[in-house]
Amino acid sequence: MDYPIKGFIETSFSDWPGKVAAVLFLPSCNFRCLYCHNHDLVFLPEKYPDFPLGEIVGNLRKRSGWIDGICITGGEPTLHSWLPALIRFLKSAAGLSPPGVSLGIKLDTNGTRPEVLRNLMGEGLLDYVAMDLKGPLEAQRYASITGVPLGEEVMAQIQASIQILLQGPGDHEFRTTLVPTFIGEEEVYALARRVRGAKRYTLQNFDPRDPLEEGLKSVVPFDEQALRQMQERVNEIIKEKLAS
Ligand code: SF4
Structure with a gap:
């Protein structure tokens, strides 16, 4: 069976911490984050041809042991x-990894489908999950960042996904893209407290080059040194529960 895979990066050193990974891009999204950089892929996926799965598999086979x-x-x-x-299919396809070595799968998600996450993890199909925390866990704030009206039921799904990752056996990280007009420093620390015990909580600086919302192009990202200091504090906060 072929799938509408809209993008394929053969080799990435930055998408999975500590791993060399290939990257598959799937179309469509239920959010419209104002800072989204993948907006064509998200909103106009028909602009892109599908990458045949057979070609992707052939490529991965040639590089078995390297990815x-x-x-x-x-x-x-x-x-x-x-x-x-x-x-x-990817986990079971022959020749994608050396004999006896399982090909790892990392999933990026916005956390709005906890039941999918639970089922995939329950089946042992995920080796790493990276979940975005878009901002303070309040419906209004989330709606203003994600660009879609959403209510408490969506926030409950996001909270459920957080719990699944915190309580699950697998490796994971939470991530927040920091747009200075959307989230303040103390709110970042409050989010970090919300995911105490997480394996990682990564802060990503906002890139103003090509956001969905044109008006964000004039927003100045956080200073890199300030970002580093915030990351250090976040790293301390998520460990607090483990130490107590
Ligand atoms: S940044 Fe937001 S809109 Fe873009 S793909 Fe991620 S969740 Fe969807």
């Missing part, structure tokens, strides 16, 4: 009912 795993990103991959089948 640790595959990062599945988007868009929002969990929207697709065929995602589990795609991952099962």
Whole structure:
């Protein structure tokens, strides 16, 4: 079966911490984040041809042993009912990794489909999950960042996904893209307290070059040194629970 895979990066050293990964981009998203850089892929996926899965598999086979795993990103991959089948296929396809070595799968998600996350993890299909925390966990704030009206039920789904990752056995990270007009320093620390015990919570600086919302192009990102200091504090906060 072929899948509407809209992008393929053969080798990435930055999408999966400590791993060499190939990256698959899946179309569509249920959010419209104002800072989104993948907006064509998200909103106009029909602009892009599908990457035939056979070609991707052929490419990965040639590089078996060099690639640790595959990062599945988007868009929002969990929207697709065929995602589990795609991952099962990639994990079981012959020759993608050396004998006895399982090809790792990393999933990027916005956390709005906890049941998908739970099922994939329950089936042992995920080796790493990176979940975005868009901002303070309040419906109004989330809606203003994600560009879609959303209510408490969506926030409950996001909270459920956080719990699944915090309580699950797998490796994971939480991530926040810091747009200075959307989130303040103390709010970042409050989010870090919300995910105490997390394996990682990564702060990503906002890139004003090509956001969905044109008006964000004039927003000045956080100073790199300030960002480093915030990351250090966040690293301390998420460990607090483990130490107590
Ligand atoms: S969750 Fe937001 S940033 Fe991620 S793909 Fe969807 S719209 Fe873009």
